[in-house]
Amino acid sequence: MACSRPANTFKTLGGGVPVHYDREPPLFPLGSKGKPASFAVESSFENQLDATMTELWKKCPLGKADIILSAGAFVCKSGQHGQGLAFDLDGIWWGSRLVLAKQYHSDSRAYLGIEAILRKHVGTVLNFEYNAAHQDHWHLDPGTSPGFDSGSRSRVLYLQMALRKLFAQPVKVDGLFSDETRKGVHAVFAALGLATAAEMDTDSKVDKALAKHWMAFLDAAATEGLAALAPTALARAVAPTPLQLLATLHDTLEDELPEHPARKTIERAIENFADHPDIAAVLASSA
Numbered sequence: 001m002a003c004s005r006p007a008n009t010f011k012t013l014g015g016g017v018p019v020h021y022d023r024e025p026p027l028f029p030l031g032s033k034g035k036p037a038s039f040a041v042e043s044s045f046e047n048q049l050d051a052t053m054t055e056l057w058k059k060c061p062l063g064k065a066d067i068i069l070s071a072g073a074f075v076c077k078s079g080q081h082g083q084g085l086a087f088d089l090d091g092i093w094w095g096s097r098l099v100l101a102k103q104y105h106s107d108s109r110a111y112l113g114i115e116a117i118l119r120k121h122v123g124t125v126l127n128f129e130y131n132a133a134h135q136d137h138w139h140l141d142p143g144t145s146p147g148f149d150s151g152s153r154s155r156v157l158y159l160q161m162a163l164r165k166l167f168a169q170p171v172k173v174d175g176l177f178s179d180e181t182r183k184g185v186h187a188v189f190a191a192l193g194l195a196t197a198a199e200m201d202t203d204s205k206v207d208k209a210l211a212k213h214w215m216a217f218l219d220a221a222a223t224e225g226l227a228a229l230a231p232t233a234l235a236r237a238v239a240p241t242p243l244q245l246l247a248t249l250h251d252t253l254e255d256e257l258p259e260h261p262a263r264k265t266i267e268r269a270i271e272n273f274a275d276h277p278d279i280a281a282v283l284a285s286s287a
């Protein structure tokens with residue numbers, strides 16, 4: 001295939017944080033510290049990635065990271081990677097704390113907090129829920145501009161994931177901009193003070209408010225999600241309470257078996273277990 005590697009390369013992003021390649025098992029497998037590498041992208045896109053990471057360090061309670069993990073940038077193939085206009089982000093190390101895209105289910109708050117910042121700077125972001133190919137990295141490319149579009153499946157998916165996991169709205173994560181999604185937006189925008197009641201008194205006004213205040217929503221999602229990386233949250237994460245473990249169990253069922261016929265039966269069995277007086281007492285004491 002005819003393709004030409006961009007002359008521009010980088011080894012660090014966000015003010016000198018090294019970017020390592022972590023797709024070379026057995027020594028440098030996914031989720032290891034990887035190995036230093038040089039990544040080729042067009043310089044305009046490098047600048048976007050640089051600004052993304054710089055803002056992430058500013059918003060993250062852990063500050064500047066130590067290592068950015070990547071699955072690659074320029075690849076001689078069709079599409080954005082073949083033009084030097086794409087970057088695959090596997091994860092980020094802050095000291096001994098790793099946020100790995102692949103661990104979305106167990107680390108969803110930090111994951112969604114990072115993605116909020118990615119979305120402020122880079123238009124096209126494909127994530128865990130987008131398809132099976134993107135369950136172990138974020139794909140970033142400047143093929144579209146940042147901003148909300150209710151017809152963009154990847155943007156609606158992120159909105160639904162954030163509404164659900166960061167703001168406790170009972171929204172189905174299916175990529176379709178539904179009335180339920182709009183209701184979640186209304187509730188969260190009102191609670192965060194992102195839009196007034198008058199700005200959201202019809203469906204089309206809610207949609208307009210969402211487009212208008214999308215960046216402010218991403219800021220709020222970043223704050224909410226990245227709080228999972230605050231030192232106190234880290235201490236809590238070491239010893240989750242029984243009640244938190246039960247909530248994680250319910251979330252995992254919901255994520256992994258959304259339409260599975262056995263889901264209800266499993267949920268009933270868990271409820272019966274949780275309702276046992278001895279267990280109920282333990283859960284109540286940890287609430």
Ligand SMILES: [Zn+2]
Pocket residue numbers: 081086087088138139140
């Ligand atoms: Zn990619």
